Amino acid sequence: MEVLQCNRKLGQLRIIELEKPTLRGPDDVIVKVAFAGICGTDLHILSGEFSHISDKWVTISHEFCGVVEDIGDNVKNISVGDRVGVDPNRVCLSCKFCRRGQPQHCTNKGTNNDSTGVFCNGGMASHCVVLADQVHKLPDDVTLQQGVLCEPLSCLLQGWFRLQNSGCLQQDSRILVIGAGIIGYLWVSMLHHNGYRNVTVSEPSQGRRDILANLETGYKVLTPAEVEAEEVEKDSELDGFDVIIECSGFPPAIEKAVSWTGRGAALVIFGCSPRNKPINICPEEIYRKELMIIGCLINPFTFSKALKLASAMGERYLSYEKLGVKVFKLQEYEEALNQLRFGIISKAVFNLNNDLFFC
Ligand SMILES: [Zn+2]
Ligand SMILES: [Zn+2]
The missing domain is CATH 3.90.180.10 (Medium-chain alcohol dehydrogenases, catalytic domain)
Incomplete structure (x- = not known):
């Protein structure tokens, strides 16, 4: 073979x-x-x-x-x-x-x-x-094409459970997803599937922003510069993002994201970042905002749950064309x-x- x-x-x-x-x-x-x-x-x-x-x-x-x-x-x-x-x-x-x-x-x-x-x-x-x-x-209603997405979905679920356990995600949370590759799309799908509507996506590539439109979530899709322009107008502590899901792995984007967080926010580090590329964060900001930084690694006992999730999401969210x-x-x-x-x-x-x- x-x-x-x-x-x-x-x-x-x-x-x-x-x-x-x-x-x-x-x-x-x-x-x-x-x-x-x-x-x-x-x-x-x-x-x-x-x-x-x-x-x-x-x-x-x-x-x-x-x-x-x-x-x-x-x-x-x-x-x-x-x-x-x-x-x-x-x-x-x-x-x-x-x-x-x-x-x-x-x-x-x-x-x-x-x-x-x-x-x-x-x-x-x-x-x-x-x-x-x-x-x-695979459940009977999960196609083999959707089946491929169960592994990334199982990793997403690890992030999802850790975010839920943090207590930072509320039904009315203002959420930012950074990076619209497949992982960003799956996070967007997951958030929409679970009823979250106040979501912004930050992505520099026009092509990726266009793909995102296919998911028809009504979420705001902006370039990082557009997000920055909106956020500098705000008092981040009061009106910043409650949850930021970082899917780019790009250290400068993560550094910037910290300044966009509000009080009591969570920053989920989901994207795979390069080793030995540190970022600057002021510990006082973490203290003052009670900022939660949540790492998530692979898929501990989440694969079988991802199968059920794939079944529930179906073609509405997992169609190859849309993603x-x-x-x-x-x-x-x-x-x-x-x-x-x-x-x-x-x-x-x-x-x-x-x-x-x-x-
Ligand atoms: Zn992978
Ligand atoms: Zn072991």
Whole structure:
């Protein structure tokens, strides 16, 4: 089978021929991949920013779904023929963090060690072997195309739950979403789906702002300069944003965002920022406003909840057309990355098996 691989040390991608995977043990599942996505994390890996991951060639995509083709003898949670989404992150349940209920910080598995599509071969192939505990059956009303979005939605839910727990999000909150890539669109969809209406989106790219209009939320969509022009007129403490969801990962944008927060606000740091790029924040401002800065890392036990969320959101929010997601063939990866980088599309999804296109 043909696979798309990434080497973060060389900063290169390549298509090569690999043997189709077979069951390695009794807990294995072979997934025939329908769709696999590329996300911002893959672009960060490609640019060599994640020095902790392997410098070997790895088949990319940690966001994929498909149909179960084979299962090992111990596998009970799914059957051959099931339509499934795959959680790329596993947990060990025995390290200090897992035992505290913080498996996103697991020191033995997941993002530090064995995430599928990052450390081990992922979904950009006709078939992928994973472990049974990574595989979730899709609800009947969730299409395989929507199924690809369950991984990013599971990460969003981690941010969502942490924001809810902060107590800063109120029904009448004034909310700002910074950065309108696919993650920003999904946050916008999530907020609208949950009834929040006082939302502004800040995005410098015209193309991305245009895509956002397809979601028909009625939210205000502005350039960062336009947001700044509106906010300087206000007393930020009294009328600033109550919640800012930062999806750009761009340190200067985050620094600016702090000055737009009101009293009792929360700043959710969701976008993946570069390492060793600090920002200036005055601690007195954090103290005075009781500002909450909320980090959110991957998807601890949120994947199954994301399936239900995808089912509830449906085509109203998750249609590829509305979200600016485009489907490519594996061989078109260079074109896909270019369209992604130039903001022509919000996300590139690859169809790995023709016969699963409409399942
Ligand atoms: Zn991702
Ligand atoms: Zn652990």
